[in-house]
Amino acid sequence: MAKAKSHYVCQSCGSVYRRWAGRCTDCGAWNSIVEEAPPAEAAQPKGLGVGRGTTLKLVGLADDGRIDPRLETGLPELDRAVGGGFVPGSAVLIGGDPGIGKSTLLLQALAGLAQAGRRAVYISGEEAEAQVQRRAGRLGLADAEVHLATATSLRDILTTLDDGPAPHILVIDSIQTLYADTLDSAPGTVAQVRACAQALIGFAKRRGTVVLLVGHVTKDGQIAGPRVLEHMVDTVLYFEGERGHPFRILRSVKNRYGGTDEIGVFEMTGLGLAQVGNPSEMFLSDRSGDVSGSAVFAGVEGTRPVLVEIQALVAPTQAANPRRTVVGWDSGRLAMVLAVLDARCGLGLAGADVYLNVAGGLKIAEPAADLAVAAALVSSLTDRPVPPETVLFGEISLSGDIRPVAQADARLKEAGKLGFTRAYLPARTKAGQDAGPVRAHGLDGVADLVALFGAGETD
Template identity: 75%
Template sequence: MISFAKSRGTIILIVGHVTKDGQIAGPRVLEHMVDTVLYFEGERGHQYRILRSVKNRFGGTDEIGVFEMTGMGLAEVSNPSQLFLSDRSAEVAGSAVFAGIEGSRPVLVEIQALVASSSAANPRRAVVGWDSGRLAMVLAVLDARCGLGLSSSDIYLNVAGGLKVGEPAADLAVAAALVSSLSGVPVPAETVIFGEISLSGDVRPVTQAEARLKEAAKLGFSRALVPANTKAGGNNLKLNSCGRLQDLVSVFADGEMV
């Protein structure tokens, strides 16, 4: 097929399925032979579908296209951030808006968390749309550095809209949603959050901060909780710096996040 495509100058599309682990079924050599690998992702209960590039021999990877399932078929979504946040409720404890980057595109999504008391010996951990190992790390840092005692609680985490978030920049938004659920204090609806959490409890800067803030300002957000030394880039956003995870916890401990 490769010889045919090169001799005729045509494009060949090979459609396959993935395993339960999310990997392409069959010999992995097929991935190395082709020029581009595209994943068509989506949850059964959501109307959104995401076309994600995980390999591109002639361009950037991790680019996404967002589509909506309609009666006329798939329709392109020109502004995914607005779509993912369209059904978001007003200030509710356990919800935080994360300003992420998918490929070269800034995308805002809602991260929902629920902390519930548990009497089981092994509390439940349910994660949808994020890495469960990353959640375990954030919980461990919140326990060890901030003394929240989350290890004995059931934890439920969900990325709304069916999007799968993979970058560490979501750490701070996840932590904010968890602490918000635990304290009962909502994150202000006009606030976006991003930042990477280290094992020491420090909040580290992330890449493309200006693009994230620009997208947030375009959608009407007025403030951002960001790592220290992050610049607004003329987006007229009020920045609240967070150098350590304890700073985040202390804000919610006061009973109101301002």
Template identity: 60%
Template sequence: MAKRSDGYQCQACGARYPKWQGKCDACDAWNSLTEETAPEAVPKGLNQGKGRTIAFTTLDASVEEAPRIPSGVGEFDRVLGGGLVAGSAVLLGGDPGIGKSTILLQALARLAAAGQSCAYISGEEATAQIVGRARRLGLENAPLKLATATSLRDILATLEEGEPPRAVVIDSIQTIYADNLDSAPGTVSQVRTCSHELVRFAKRRGVTLFLVGHVTKDGQIAGPRVVEHMVDTVLYFEGERGHQFRILRAVKNRFGAADEIGVFEMTDRGLAEVSNPSALFLGNRENPVSGAAVFSGIEGSRPLLVEIQALVASSPLATPRRAVVGWDSARLAMLLAVLDTRCGLALGGMDVYLNVAGGLRVQEPGADLAVVAALLSSMSDQPTPARTFFFGEVGLSGEIRPVGQAESRCREAAKLGFDEAVVPAGLKLKPVGLKLRELRRLDELVQLFRVDESDARAAFGRR
């Protein structure tokens, strides 16, 4: 007799349905429902038994700060909050080939070379492949334990023998399966169960656990969202495969700052740390060109200078193009509407291209002023003032609003040789050796470039 199915489960969000349907109503994913048996119910009568008393404590209780173990990769430790924490679980996601396995192999190899016991368990690659990568990276002499396994039962039995390692990598969680479940590896029930058992082992034995996760086409870690709630830290590797720079970003961290970033450069010897990312993202500023403005932003706790590039061109199309790389396209549409309505600059018939140099993705609204400056610079065909940077948020009424950590932004720019800042009015900044140009409304920035609609049309006519 065929085994009875208890329903269908969405592989994107975990929602269950009694019968198959093409679209998940919970997360709007298409063709994500697979047939799975429901987990066993809680035994009846459990609420009648006598449980163990829970011990409470107070907020003024003395607790010790979690000790940090440096991995030897400075940027990696920075994103983690200062190093590895015993008993913590870290989930690392990113596009295929972005460098997830490489950064973890480098970190654990250096940790093992420092005398710590570390294990690297792969479910995707053979041991010979990992050894070959280690030789290319110059890490073949590190006493790192390697294994290839996909069975959760075998992995836990091996790690429980003797003294557990200080750090363990599972690459990847989608390849691990629990033999007490009928579903295939990578399904919602398998990923949830395997993650729960591995995290529980790490908490019980004081092991730092690294889980590598696949991502969907939208860039989110595949599998149920509950896995991200189980772990202590969620890291994303950002960047383009054809670009040599990589950004490691913490989107969740119980032991450090969220949105902290680490910058790496992909070389033939693996991922190399970038000690001064501001200089990296600025590029060559010796010969200024129109359409570029420097933005001083904050990524986590780190001030970072990045170049915003814009190109405004006449469009032969009925619907002009809006191409954005590294920023929010909806935010750009809002700024174009503000320039049109509040400043009288008709950009509706122009193609607009916007790019954040270096492959970084900027998410804070403080970049509004730099984006507008780059657009105005491209329209007027005149460069922004030399050694000048911008930051500030633009409101729908055309006002320029202040942003946080202004002093840190200014100090980072002054350290790199900038001497003038275009900022929102009323920040009350302490002198940092900079000339401040305070603006209250967007019209004042337009006057700085002396842009009007007739000048813009004449400039496009010359092109």
């Protein structure tokens, strides 16, 4: 029998090559291709042969009462992000920067489930048991009935879990530290991560256990390992936050049992992660309303309306290539807004340095922030503050028109709760904009917005 040849696998995207190369042609990563030995093949025929398989039991779509209810952790912000609680038998992948608080969040969630009578198991491949116990004591969770172990062998973990009663929830911290002894590659490689995740997901479906897999992230903020890992699990969560801010955002980017782009907001304190019930009030707590270059954007994250401050600074420069620095927003979208303001309104922003920041560490992705960004830029350029107690939202097109966005009523209602009395929004927004004390002002294009700062405020 011919000896199986080793192959080369990209550790970023999982592409397979016959020989080593310095750069992956699929994902463009450099020095990510590593030699791996082929997995041992079982002694079985290549085809199905003439044998019969096991007859599957077919069921209907109606819920006959056998579906278990969701597991609520006692942390409403976490439960909101996953769609109302964890679904039994699901696999959840959570990623985030080192030290952002992933282990702290999961330990608090396990303690909440344990206090509700659920069997919770925490397996760490990175920390010793004493380290996890010390963290639990610091968080005031030492009395929680959470079963703890330190292991990196997939075989040992599955053997331990199969010997006793199936846990309701299992945390693996982290998936990159586990290894399957059937493979010769090192822990963290594409083959190991894929094999270990597949075995744990199979355990979750077979025993009805919620499996939470902690994943490392790359320098770009993406979960390390093969991209197929995110396709294998049911839910993908990202734990975000800036180093200089105590606030943390738990964002759902994939959820087979709920909506995507839902967020949960936490604040890192000395006693762990505290939940933030009203994130809009938190993001606007330090805002000064009489400063130019500041505008309040009424956004929507998932199903939750969130108000956040957008700060802009336009400064003259003598450099040939003016700087464009963006934190919390898409730099490409900023370039488009600047181009529209220059082409349609003649503001001359192309020769100035532009700095844009979303206060509080929140990352905004929806185009509805265009109008608030434009207002902050024009306010900084003219040194005139945005009218007080004002929110803005709307999408700017390349023609300079302001296009309507979804969920306008929810945005206005949230603004009214926080004491805002005026809103600038697209003129073509459907009727019903006025929510309580908020008075809506429609704008047809960016020229109308610039007129508010250049020719005096219009009511």
